Amino acid sequence: MKRSEPFSCSLAELADRLGATLVGDGERRVSGLATLSDAGPDDISFLANKAYLKYLTQTRAAAVLIHPAHGGECPVARLELDNPYLAYAELSRLFDPMAAPDAGGVHPSAVVAGDAVLGRDVTIAANAVIESGVELGDGVSVGPGCVIGADSVVGDGSRLHANVTLYHGVVVGKRAILHSGCVIGADGFGFAHDGRGWHKIAQLGGVVLGDDVEVGSCSSIDRGALGDTVIGDDVKIDSQVQIAHNVQVGDHSALAGCVGIAGSTKVGRHCLLGGGVGLSGHLTICDGVQVTGMSLVTNSITEPGVYSSGTGAMSNALWRKNAVRFKQLDDIAKRLSRLERGSTG
Structure with a gap:
């Protein structure tokens, strides 16, 4: 270097x-x-x-x-x-x-499969492993200890920092930045239960990252069960984010730290998910949605705008009082409904 x-x-x-x-x-x-x-x-x-x-x-x-x-x-x-x-x-x-990385060169300790295709000015650092069928575009930089699984493709100008792992069949677009410790293409969380135990469902899809994507350290993007998990162009993903199998994230969206997206949910273009946001599975989030930090989304969102859930921090004494009142809401609503019916009768 x-x-x-x-x-x-x-x-x-x-x-x-x-x-x-x-x-x-x-x-x-x-x-x-x-x-x-x-x-x-x-x-x-x-x-x-x-x-x-x-x-x-x-x-x-x-x-x-x-x-x-x-x-x-x-x-x-x-x-x-x-x-x-x-x-x-x-x-x-x-x-x-x-x-800045040196312009081209493969470190002697790197292991590169004989049929891997390397573009111009590719840099492969110490102890990296490039498996069979991999294609690296021009100017790609692979940091120390990275593993790029079989038949994966990395586009021109992309940079993998130290210890990034791409499983087999992952496609990374141009000018991507993948930070240390992120894992792209691990198995999605798929199991069937027979009443006594769990049976693993093979994850047969892949992961596709668009151009200009950035993925933070220690984030995970799981491969699809059948089709691919797809991250659009110019998507920015913070550290310690979990994206489950078959999720789709639209172009120009941004996900802050500790976001979790369950399987098969579709997030639109130009969406912003604050830190710690959780999206349940099989939802559709339309374009132009902002979800504030620590919110839990359990239903699809069909109109652009700002959405929140949960309550802000307060003293423990006040929170305990409010928790009691929350349990009373159903009874209060029923009493109010009876009062309203009586006033109009």
């Missing part, structure tokens, strides 16, 4: 790259990216949330990415644009200090 060179750029160059309006010295150079409160004179910062306005006037940054509405409050040079957070996302990739 080799470490990429430190990035440095003038404000004029950054403004041109981002399509921003520069107010200040375009020749000033920056070499880092930091928060408003932590930034120094060689850093660029950003204001994307009004809650951080209180730090703006005291910032020591060389310049700030900022919406024009707040430009007049900025004491240093500024790059004005409509979406400072999106600009921050782009700059974060420019300033990323992570080591």
